[in-house]
Amino acid sequence: MLNSLDLPKVPMSEGVEKAVDWIKETFAWIFEPIKENVPDFLDWFASLLTSVPPLIMILVIAVLAFFLTGKKIGLTVFTVIGLLFIQNQGLWEPLCYTFTLVLFASLISVIVGVPVGILMSKSNWAQNIITPILDFMQTMPAFVYLIPAVAFFSIGMVPGIFASFIFATPPVVRFTNLGIRQVSTELVEAADAFGTTGIQKLLKVELPMAKATIMAGINQTVMLSLSMVVIASMIGAKGLGRDVLSALQNADVGPGFVAGTAIVVLAILIDRFTQLVNKNA
Amino acid sequence: MPVIKVENLSKIFGKKVKEAQSLLDQGYLKEDILEKTGCTVGVNRASFEVEEGEVFVIMGLSGSGKSTLVRLLNRLIEPTEGNVEIDGENLATMDKNSLRSVRREKMSMVFQKFALFPFRSVLENAEFGLEIQGINKEERSEKASEALDLVGLGSFSEQLPSQLSGGMQQRVGLARALANDPEVLLMDEAFSALDPLIRKDMQDELLDLQEKMQKTIIFITHDLDEALRIGDRIALMKDGSIVQIGSPEEILINPANDYVEKFVEDVDRSKVLTAEKIMKRPETVDIDKHGPRVALERIREQGLSSIFVTDRSRNLQGYVNADDVSAARKEGKSDLRDILQTDVPKVEKDTSIQEIFDLIHDSPVPVAVVEEGKLRGIIVRGAVIAALANGNGVTEDVE
Numbered sequence: 001m002l003n004s005l006d007l008p009k010v011p012m013s014e015g016v017e018k019a020v021d022w023i024k025e026t027f028a029w030i031f032e033p034i035k036e037n038v039p040d041f042l043d044w045f046a047s048l049l050t051s052v053p054p055l056i057m058i059l060v061i062a063v064l065a066f067f068l069t070g071k072k073i074g075l076t077v078f079t080v081i082g083l084l085f086i087q088n089q090g091l092w093e094p095l096c097y098t099f100t101l102v103l104f105a106s107l108i109s110v111i112v113g114v115p116v117g118i119l120m121s122k123s124n125w126a127q128n129i130i131t132p133i134l135d136f137m138q139t140m141p142a143f144v145y146l147i148p149a150v151a152f153f154s155i156g157m158v159p160g161i162f163a164s165f166i167f168a169t170p171p172v173v174r175f176t177n178l179g180i181r182q183v184s185t186e187l188v189e190a191a192d193a194f195g196t197t198g199i200q201k202l203l204k205v206e207l208p209m210a211k212a213t214i215m216a217g218i219n220q221t222v223m224l225s226l227s228m229v230v231i232a233s234m235i236g237a238k239g240l241g242r243d244v245l246s247a248l249q250n251a252d253v254g255p256g257f258v259a260g261t262a263i264v265v266l267a268i269l270i271d272r273f274t275q276l277v278n279k280n281a
Numbered sequence: 282m283p284v285i286k287v288e289n290l291s292k293i294f295g296k297k298v299k300e301a302q303s304l305l306d307q308g309y310l311k312e313d314i315l316e317k318t319g320c321t322v323g324v325n326r327a328s329f330e331v332e333e334g335e336v337f338v339i340m341g342l343s344g345s346g347k348s349t350l351v352r353l354l355n356r357l358i359e360p361t362e363g364n365v366e367i368d369g370e371n372l373a374t375m376d377k378n379s380l381r382s383v384r385r386e387k388m389s390m391v392f393q394k395f396a397l398f399p400f401r402s403v404l405e406n407a408e409f410g411l412e413i414q415g416i417n418k419e420e421r422s423e424k425a426s427e428a429l430d431l432v433g434l435g436s437f438s439e440q441l442p443s444q445l446s447g448g449m450q451q452r453v454g455l456a457r458a459l460a461n462d463p464e465v466l467l468m469d470e471a472f473s474a475l476d477p478l479i480r481k482d483m484q485d486e487l488l489d490l491q492e493k494m495q496k497t498i499i500f501i502t503h504d505l506d507e508a509l510r511i512g513d514r515i516a517l518m519k520d521g522s523i524v525q526i527g528s529p530e531e532i533l534i535n536p537a538n539d540y541v542e543k544f545v546e547d548v549d550r551s552k553v554l555t556a557e558k559i560m561k562r563p564e565t566v567d568i569d570k571h572g573p574r575v576a577l578e579r580i581r582e583q584g585l586s587s588i589f590v591t592d593r594s595r596n597l598q599g600y601v602n603a604d605d606v607s608a609a610r611k612e613g614k615s616d617l618r619d620i621l622q623t624d625v626p627k628v629e630k631d632t633s634i635q636e637i638f639d640l641i642h643d644s645p646v647p648v649a650v651v652e653e654g655k656l657r658g659i660i661v662r663g664a665v666i667a668a669l670a671n672g673n674g675v676t677e678d679v680e
Contacts, residue, residue, distance in 0.1 A: 184396075186392050186393075186394050186396040187396050187398065189352075189357050189390075189392065189396065190390070190392060190396040190398075190409075192357055192384070193355055193357060193384060193388075193389070193390040193467075194384060194385065194389070194390075194409055194410040194413050194461070195381040195382065195383075195384035195385035195386075195410075195413055195414070196413050197381070200413055204409075204412070204413075205398065208398070208400050209398075209399075209400070211400075
């Protein structure tokens with residue numbers, strides 16, 4: 001008696017399925033052209049990266065590291081050794097695909113996330129609505145996003161980017177909101193007292209003041225989208241994730257560890273480079 | 282016509298504003314209203330007028346509503362009721378665009394914690410208001426440089442605010458406000474964050490600048506010494522209401538109520554009371570009319586050791602000693618010029634007691650108070666000490 005309320009099961013899963021079907025059909029005019037063209041573009045971009053001889057690419061990145069760090073040697077050495085290791089293990093091409101995936105997934109997250117964060121910072125009403133949505137996006141197991149992603153975009157890198165977008169966007173939204181809300185009252189008053197319009201205040205005072213916080217959010221977003229690489233490979237996204245996945249399926253400890261290490265190297269490089277850009281910007 | 286006219290300006294913070302407002306109209310006190318409605322009365326029906334070129338100080342302790350009041354003047358805080366007129370236009374009811382242009386063109390604000398933009402150079406900070414108005418790069422950099430020169434920071438324009446000391450940072454804040462060439466300058470505890478010595482320098486500098494610029498300045502402070510030093514008139518606030526408005530002297534000498542009196546009690550009176558308040562009517566002789574005989578008579582009559590000498594139109598000539606006068610009388614001389622001492626300590630009517638105190642200490646004769654060469658009064662040592670002791674000075678009538 002007390003074990004359950006004798007009510008019919010709420011048809012939630014059916015509802016979600018219907019909703020996904022409805023979205024798929026109604027927005028087909030958006031999904032179809034993306035499905036047609038974007039995979040070709042991503043392949044083209046990745047092949048552009050692979051077409052550069054690895055050694056030259058490594059050299060360019062190392063030089064960049066050297067100057068961005070203010071001529072310190074640490075990151076430069078790590079760049080050279082790490083990337084040479086990846087190349088040596090025959091993982092250069094998957095690396096380029098993974099980088100492409102991370103790059104575009106993060107770009108979309110930032111392009112959408114920053115304006116949403118600004119909206120949240122300007123309106124408590126928006127903040128109250130968006131915050132639980134962000135919580136939902138971050139805590140729902142990422143695998144779950146793969147299913148509608150495949151429904152909308154079929155398989156490959158595009159649904160990978162979609163899933164990554166949902167999973168990785170919250171930090172940049174939260175940090176943008178936080179950064180703008182943290183601008184001191186006096187500075188906001190000063191902007192107002194000199195007669196700024198809303199846009200002037202945002203561009204000339206709030207965003208510059210919030211920049212460091214927003215950049216920290218972007219860094220987190222990039223790292224999260226990198227963490228989606230393995231999961232995205234389950235729906236056919238090319239890259240290092242695929243090597244990890246196949247190692248897992250065949251219980252190959254060695255190749256799995258090597259591919260995993262390559263992801264770690266890429267993660268460290270991306271993290272340090274985004275932080276450097278933040279510091280120098 | 283006053284530049285700023287404030288009428289019945291109130292601000293109530295909280296949710297039940299209407300209710301609080303009607304309680305306020307019924308004469309309830311701030312605490313009662315807080316208890317009954319949960320609303321805080323920030324400013325309670327303040328009214329005052331500020332004339333062009335005046336330094337109007339609003340002073341009160343923290344929580345007295347002075348910072349809220351200044352923010353009502355440029356509507357950084359929306360008034361609950363009342364009017365703020367600037368040049369006859371009501372700021373409290375104007376639309377956003379007009380408000381923006383008033384803020385851009387007529388009023389500038391200087392903040393307690395400077396509120397400089399840390400990522401902008403000193404020059405770019407000073408340019409801010411002009412940039413917001415859409416003035417081109419060349420013109421705004423020229424005007425901003427002028428403003429920086431005015432506050433003595435011309436050579437620091439490329440530095441970042443964080444590279445400057447507190448006093449210099451506030452000069453940048455002042456330059457930023459002046460670059461717009463506003464009619465009204467709102468200064469919210471502008472010097473309160475500075476250490477006492479720097480604060481005094483800044484006060485002096487503000488007064489110097491004010492002499493040149495003749496802006497209308499509304500200055501908020503919690504420091505009575507500062508208020509007395511720079512204010513032409515002072516409004517004292519308590520619990521959101523203005524309790525007294527008057528010149529520094531009026532406030533010191535005739536405090537409107539116990540609150541003001543208590544406030545004023547600790548003030549170093551020596552800085553505030555002036556020569557005019559403690560001088561008394563001088564005994565004199567006329568150099569063209571009188572000789573040693575009259576002088577000696579008056580000296581004896583009054584029990585003096587010397588007497589001031591003027592000409593017919595009361596221009597101060599000097600003084601003569603009692604001993605010299607009686608010697609001259611014995612020798613049968615008839616002209617006071619032979620024994621005239623011209624080395625007289627002189628002060629103006631608005632000289633502070635502090636300065637007089639130093640002068641009078643090593644002077645054999647009373648200090649003369651002169652106005653354009655004419656003798657207006659004299660100050661004896663006792664009067665200075667009395668004034669320092671109880672603040673009321675010698676209130677004998679001066680002709």
